[in-house]
Amino acid sequence: MTDQAVAGEAEAGREVGRSRLRKEDARLLTGQTNWTDNIQVAGLLHLAILRSPMAHARLTRVDVAPALERPGVLAAFSGADLAEGLGSLPCAWPVTEDIVLPDHPPIAVEEVRYAGDPVAVVVARDRYAAADALEAIEVDYDPLPPVLDLEAALAEGAPLVHSDKGTNRCYTWPLTTGEPFDAVRERAEVTVKRRYHQQRLIPNAMEPRAVVVTPLAASGEYTVYSATQIPHILRIMLATVTGIPEHKLRVIAPDVGGGFGSKLQVYGEEALALAVARRLGRPVKWTESRSEGYLATHHGRGMIQDIEVAATREGRLLGLKVDLIADMGAYLMLVTPGIPILGAFMYPAIYKMDSYEFNCTGVFTTRTPTDAYRGAGRPEATFAIERIMDELAVELGLDPVELRRRNWIRREEFPYTTIAGLTYDSGDYEAATAKALSLFGYDELRAEQRRRNERGDPVRLGIGVSTFTEMCGLAPSRVLRDLRYGAGGWEAASIRMLPTGKVEVVTGTSPHGQGHETCWSQIAADVLGVPFEDVEVLHGDTKSSPQGMDTYGSRSLAVGGEAVHRAATTVVHKARRVAAHLLEASEQDLEFRDGVFSVKGSPEARKSIQEIAFEAFTNHDLPDGVEPSINAEHVVDPENFSFPHGTHLCAVEVDTETGYTKIRSYVCVDDVGHVVNPMIVEGQVHGGLAQGIAQALYEEAVYDDEGNLVSGTMADYLVPSAADLPEFVTDRTETPASSNALGVKGVGEAGTIASTPAVVNAVVDALRPFGVDDVRMPCTPERVWRAVREATA
């Protein structure tokens, strides 16, 4: 009996596809849980960090002695004090052979390179004493020039972020496929070239970063609790950074309140807390404040995109050329250099073409390091291609939807290998677009837009479209090897059948708001035929879940959910052998339905999977040579990425007198493959839309000329709330992924990736009659007002 056949039996599906209320929510919503900052242990000390107020300076003196005089202070350390036994923070994605990899001490020793770089730490009995004592530390800074402009940083003679490296250029990563772009440009009838700016964004997880380290002096063991997305990777990396052997480190991600990529990181503060706990032999806690997080939690985006398309007069794309300059910030963190490279494969999006030329240059600046932020490279790519498709449509006098239709991969062409080299296994852009257009009322809105334009209405209507795709299900390990990524892309799951018939699912994914406990329970309940309530999902603790690659990049369901499915399938497979023995029938004669094995033709001969679990426990009557366990585990390495797609349509009303943009309606039809829990999918789409709209209209990390973060609090960095967002109309088409048995694709980032260009396309579309062809993000009222004023001047 093959695994596929067993899986086939379970496809009746009672749980998968149901909008189950989330198991996690009772404790999350009532606060009956352990956020890292809630953890209390006897003798806990509090760590506070003094951070550089300057973007770039040499440290000529760091005197922590005065802090020691303050009440409640037990210890204080400079970077030099802690240097021994603390290695450089890791970069796991050196994208090229000749990449410049600067040293990245968890706390600055000789030089600070961004406003917020740690300079000294204080350890005190409570966090008030620790915060007060920071003010006593004396530091002399010898100012160095800030490096802020990406292009100027690359110029000959520019001041250097890392003077020992002799350059601010971190790497140059090219990808050229198909015909040479110069050749297609030559024969193209139309070319359009634009420059777009991806502003820096600051991730805003509801829970800030926090870490607690408890040492066990007798055995040299340490438990690290951290608000992290990656307990497994963190354990390996902290072992490397601190020299504490991996088997003496236990990392726990308790309930974690959101990450959006910002907690896909190995942070200096985590290493510092561990180093201080080791030094003092005492438990230590550090929790950042929101404004501290704005300085020192990694940022996202931050790119200049030069993009050019070549096409025929009929609107057939011939080629695409992309030149990126990507802001690394001051140091390379866990996957900093790889973020734009993830995007490299997504610029061709859903379109067919003959030529693609991509080039990315990573640049160091004296700003907070950048790294993964919801979408990670893919929103940037999608923005640029979807924006320029609208510009090309204008150039050709075509409706933007029609231009897309003329270029997208048709449903009968799947599987399709794109010019960037990815093989899209499935998709149906026609169906998603048709559904979205009809829900949106596209033709009626275009008619209203014409009427407003004709009467010169000061409030203009704009319509934006984005037909996006993305690559999820990270990732086939061999592809990661080819991209020089430092780890694999597999995921692990194991299933433990308890003697009383209850089930423990152990997953290597590390949920931080996604609802894995609910979805993994639904998957396991279906395969095993047990009640949803009888399944417990264990995660986020390297002791209970020793093997995992954690949660990011919309990978968890497509890879981790698949691992749960396969492990459960193996449990049924093993149970079948026991059932056949107990029922004195051959395995082929057994049916398995709703958790019960029965003999075909004699339905009274039955054994439930729970009974078999008990039989395995007692081992009183198992067949010879069969191990007394029906537990199973699986590690899944995906054979391909998954490719969610969708069509998003946005209508905005732009008040040209004030520049204010109001989203009037937003429709999206996403195809994320089969859906395990529609309610959770809906929630992911809503949150994703909010975050993508935030980039289009609201959020920006603003620095002054000295390199100080101006938008340093939530009063200046505007995160929109439900009050600022429209009622979303969401719908789906379901084209299953072929790369996993569940047919799922992933939905964590879809809304963010798709929505930003839909909104900006709508804003520009509203202003097109004035001659405006771009508004830089975020499209603030003042920028919109200026765009109109300058275009009409």
Next chain:
Amino acid sequence: MIPPAFEYARPQTVEEAVRLLGEAGDEAKVLAGGQSLLPLLRLRLAFPELVVDVGRIPGLRGVREDGDTLVIGALTTHHDVVRDPLVRRHAGLLAAATATVADPAVRHRGTLGGSLAHADPAGDLPAVVLALDGELVAVGPNGERTVPAREFFVDYLQSALAPDEVLVEVRVPKADGWGFHYEKFHRVAQSWAIVGVAAMVRRENGHIAEARVGLTNMGATPLRAAAAESALAGADGPEAVTRAARSAAEGAQPGQDASASPDYRTHLAQVLTKRAVLTAAGMG
């Protein structure tokens, strides 16, 4: 976000509060609803030695009538102001503008007196009380004094209150028969106004007989748009209002911040004044 250490006192009477403030000299801050002071403390932008919490002093909460005047206790929360029937009937502008302050959580704790004493030109209520021609009543060591709103806002975050004075009530003349509107322009619901315009309009025979216009966030203090007010007198329709509103920012020196430049603010003041006045006058 951990405030520096400070002493904390919770007086039971205004007199006791005044005494405590007097003893502390310049080193004390008054705490009412805490929606402005606590963020300043937590960001370590204020370092008072003593915080005098007046929040539980009896008698400073609620709204009453005094002839043609409405008297609002300084500790009346925004939430209570918005719902108060007397305020809604006689000072509708205040109710309408207060409903736009921040978010429900802030409105349940923040107080009218606190937000005026904080004297933030980006706050909504200072310009509103200016447009209402309100008066502020303070108690100090020498007893009570009344300060017209026009003299109350001295500079950025600086009011006419002496360090040992406590704001106890806000008096606004009943504005029955006046049209009103608060036009707030902000980027997200809970953020401060980039510019706000508080308009009060009295109409006679189809034209504007009298207009009062208060400006939020158009300089270091809330302002009255005096030039626009004079130009509005006699305006008989949208065109005249639009013309008059062009002088809304005359004399103002709006600042530069992450949300807006001075010339954009100037432009907004004109557009928003036009809209606020048209709505207040029922001409919109």
